[in-house]
Amino acid sequence: MTFELVLIGTALHILIWEKLPEWGSWFNALLARLPGPLRALYGQWHCPYCAGFWIALALHALTGLWTVPALAGLPARLGPPGDAIGWFLDALASATLIYAAILSLKAVGLPAMKAHLMKEDFVKSAFGAEAGARN
Incomplete structure (x- = not known):
């Protein structure tokens, strides 16, 4: 088992759903300009499992990384559907x-x-209010 894809996926989830909305109004303005179905999809995908699935699929397509490398051998055993199942x-x-x-x-x-x-x-x-401001 490898964890590169999981680490990148976790970082992307934190960035997209937790940090970007806090980093000023530009991201929220961008979301507001999206078509309604995409805005709804963003709102519904706050779940790390749901978003993690699609992030993992996209990262696998982009990088070729596998979390469970043994699944890469499914096409040889199952034929053409094996790749999609893997x-x-x-x-x-x-x-x-x-x-x-x-x-x-x-x-x-x-x-x-x-x-x-x-x-x-x-x-x-x-130590007083001014000490709290320094730390």
């Missing part, structure tokens, strides 16, 4: 790992954010 199964496996990665990052992120805010509150109460 891509589909690999995208499912990749989507599962992307989903797990996003959930893990969110699970770790909440306590980390709470600890950061608690530290800021402590510094402000112990």
Whole structure:
């Protein structure tokens, strides 16, 4: 099993659904200009599993990377449909790992954010408001 495709897919999911909407109004303005069906698709694909599947398919097509390299041998055993079945199964496996990665990052992120805010509150109460502004 390899994790390159999963790492890239996780990074793309974070970029597209979590970071770009926060980086100013240009991305949201671009989304607003999209046709209605594409806007709806973007809204529905916040799920890391759903988006991860399509991201994995696209990345496989672009890079040739496999999360489960053993699936690359399906065409030899199953004939012409084997290639499509291999891509589909690999995208499912990749989507599962992307989903797990996003959930893990969110699970770790909440306590980390709470600890950061608690530290800021402590510094402000112990050293005054100006010390909190420096840290």
